[in-house]
Amino acid sequence: GLGTINIPVYVHVVLPNSNSVTNSQIQAQMNVLNDDFSSTNTNQLPSGATDFINDATNTGIQFTLAGTFRHDDPKSSWGTNDAVKAAYPPITPSTHLNIWVCEIGGGILGYAQFPGGNSATDGVVLLAGSLPGGSSAPYNMGRTATHEVGHYLNLRHIWGDGRCRQDDFVADTPSSDGANYGCPTYPTVNCQTADMTMNYMDYTNDACMYMFTDGQRNRMRALFASGGARASMLN
Ligand code: ARG
Numbered sequence: 001g002l003g004t005i006n007i008p009v010y011v012h013v014v015l016p017n018s019n020s021v022t023n024s025q026i027q028a029q030m031n032v033l034n035d036d037f038s039s040t041n042t043n044q045l046p047s048g049a050t051d052f053i054n055d056a057t058n059t060g061i062q063f064t065l066a067g068t069f070r071h072d073d074p075k076s077s078w079g080t081n082d083a084v085k086a087a088y089p090p091i092t093p094s095t096h097l098n099i100w101v102c103e104i105g106g107g108i109l110g111y112a113q114f115p116g117g118n119s120a121t122d123g124v125v126l127l128a129g130s131l132p133g134g135s136s137a138p139y140n141m142g143r144t145a146t147h148e149v150g151h152y153l154n155l156r157h158i159w160g161d162g163r164c165r166q167d168d169f170v171a172d173t174p175s176s177d178g179a180n181y182g183c184p185t186y187p188t189v190n191c192q193t194a195d196m197t198m199n200y201m202d203y204t205n206d207a208c209m210y211m212f213t214d215g216q217r218n219r220m221r222a223l224f225a226s227g228g229a230r231a232s233m234l235n
């Protein structure tokens with residue numbers, strides 16, 4: 001097998017005062033990514049969620065900060081059209097995950113590009129307030145990064161962005177017919193079975209997100225196999 005996959009990360013902080021996001025916040029964000037992707041975070045399943053008790057998995061994917069680049073830029077609303085990436089291009093995206101930390105606007109917490117896209121826009125954009133200790137409670141524990149890196153590694157929302165029959169291409173995430181928010185009690189039933197509201201690829205609060213599944217792990221790891229869309233990252 002591939003063993004533990006280690007992804008080096010470049011962080012581009014693009015803010016009017018780029019030092020307002022501290023190095024310790026960036027390191028805390030890396031720690032959240034590593035804990036979430038190895039299933040060692042301290043979040044818990046909602047009480048009674050026995051269906052999912054054995055489903056949280058270690059993805060075997062880890063992240064190492066390879067560099068932080070700070071740009072003082074007065075722009076206060078970068079939108080979701082990759083403008084921040086055009087202004088501050090990704091660095092060696094074939095081998096590094098690039099993360100831009102900026103103000104997005106429109107209440108957007110983050111956005112990501114799926115694998116196989118244009119390398120000039122490859123990576124993840126995060127709202128500055130979504131980093132651990134940021135201002136975007138209840139989304140300020142670093143799980144926007146976990147969710148967006150999930151997309152970057154080919155995961156869809158667990159509801160497949162459609163109704164019950166719309167697939168997320170992962171067999172062990174139960175079907176769901178839309179996003180869940182807040183911190184749902186268990187069970188939250190929309191398509192006859194309990195929704196996996198605590199999955200990182202739902203829209204629940206950071207404090208209430210808990211897991212990736214084996215199926216999600218396998219879908220992500222397949223990208224790194226020979227011929228996969230992110231195999232170049234291992235070289
Ligand atoms: N809305 C964003 C997306 O679809 C991110 C959602 C992040 N959720 C969170 N609890 N941090 O990509």
Ligand code: ZN
Nearest residue numbers: 147148151157
């Ligand atoms: Zn998403």
Ligand code: CA
Nearest residue numbers: 170171173174
């Ligand atoms: Ca599924």
